[in-house]
Amino acid sequence: MKSAFAPLTLIALLFHSCLIAQESDQEKGKTLAAPVEFLTKEAYDSEAQVRISNFKLPEGVSASLFADSSQTQNPSAICFDNKGRLYIAEIHRWRAGVQDIRTEQRLLLDDINNRTSEDRFKMYEQDQLTRPLSFYTEFTDRIVRVEDTDGDGRADKTGVWADGFNDALDGPGIGLIAGENDDIYYTNIPHLWHLRDADGDGKAEERVSVQDGFGVRMSISGHDMHGLVWGPDGKLYWSIGDRGYHFTTKEGRHYERPYTAASSAAIPTARISRKSTRVSATRRSSPLTSSATSSPATTTPTPGTRGVSST
Numbered sequence: 001m002k003s004a005f006a007p008l009t010l011i012a013l014l015f016h017s018c019l020i021a022q023e024s025d026q027e028k029g030k031t032l033a034a035p036v037e038f039l040t041k042e043a044y045d046s047e048a049q050v051r052i053s054n055f056k057l058p059e060g061v062s063a064s065l066f067a068d069s070s071q072t073q074n075p076s077a078i079c080f081d082n083k084g085r086l087y088i089a090e091i092h093r094w095r096a097g098v099q100d101i102r103t104e105q106r107l108l109l110d111d112i113n114n115r116t117s118e119d120r121f122k123m124y125e126q127d128q129l130t131r132p133l134s135f136y137t138e139f140t141d142r143i144v145r146v147e148d149t150d151g152d153g154r155a156d157k158t159g160v161w162a163d164g165f166n167d168a169l170d171g172p173g174i175g176l177i178a179g180e181n182d183d184i185y186y187t188n189i190p191h192l193w194h195l196r197d198a199d200g201d202g203k204a205e206e207r208v209s210v211q212d213g214f215g216v217r218m219s220i221s222g223h224d225m226h227g228l229v230w231g232p233d234g235k236l237y238w239s240i241g242d243r244g245y246h247f248t249t250k251e252g253r254h255y256e257r258p259y260t261a262a263s264s265a266a267i268p269t270a271r272i273s274r275k276s277t278r279v280s281a282t283r284r285s286s287p288l289t290s291s292a293t294s295s296p297a298t299t300t301p302t303p304g305t306r307g308v309s310s311t
Contacts (some may be wrong), residue, residue, distance in 0.1 A: 030139050091174070099218055111218045139166060153192065192211050223243050246258065
């Protein structure tokens with residue numbers, strides 16, 4: 001039976017896992033380790049057809065290549081804005097600044113004891129006989145924007161929208177969601193960033209940390225901060241894995257759970273009002289446990305943290 005709906009197009013992004021990569025501004029960090037030779041547009045299109053031929057698609061759905069490896073590398077998250085432009089979070093710090101404690105066993109006890117971002121930085125400082133601090137700042141995560149300007153279904157314009165996320169504590173940047181005014185919210189431990197291109201030049205010159213203090217431990221890859229979604233209440237929600245958090249709101253309410261993950265009894269989330277841009281840190285309890293398992297808030301302020309509203 002034929003579908004009653006108009007044909008849909010599944011847009012694919014084609015990447016090579018073996019890319020080694022390109023250099024960026026040294027102060028803002030490299031993207032990858034060395035230059036790489038990309039294929040032609042025609043070659044990518046041809047390869048995409050081979051891959052798409054193995055897709056099992058529902059009736060009325062077609063697939064085509066939208067962006068390829070010459071336009072973006074190492075994607076971790078995507079979102080579209082209200083003008084149909086695609087934003088892609090790229091992670092170039094994976095194993096090159098963002099490490100996994102399973103391969104850093106000399107740091108295991110120190111990492112378990114970390115309770116703040118400052119503790120994690122001190123751990124790196126004390127480990128400089130093994131790795132200098134420059135190791136943690138050499139590469140950058142970034143956001144690129146790709147667009148289909150002629151409406152043929154294939155991206156033809158690409159540019160770096162935001163970069164310079166190469167602080168020693170940064171990464172990975174694996175959460176993106178669009179706002180309503182050329183702005184993007186971006187989770188990149190230890191920050192939730194609000195980024196905006198105010199002058200329309202294709203680069204986000206406005207960069208505000210809505211809240212920092214996330215990811216106090218190195219922990220395990222993937223146990224990071226991600227899953228941005230606008231809720232039906234107009235608030236922005238996201239999750240943090242068991243890399244933990246330690247922060248103080250604008251009102252002085254203190255939240256600290258260095259080992260809490262999204263799958264544990266208390267699910268840490270945060271929310272931002274889409275219209276008023278007021279922010280609050282909230283916690284919702286797992287239905288499998290009582291709310292008493294959530295850590296109580298205190299009023300102990302933490303110097304240096306950027307706050308959010310707790311109401």
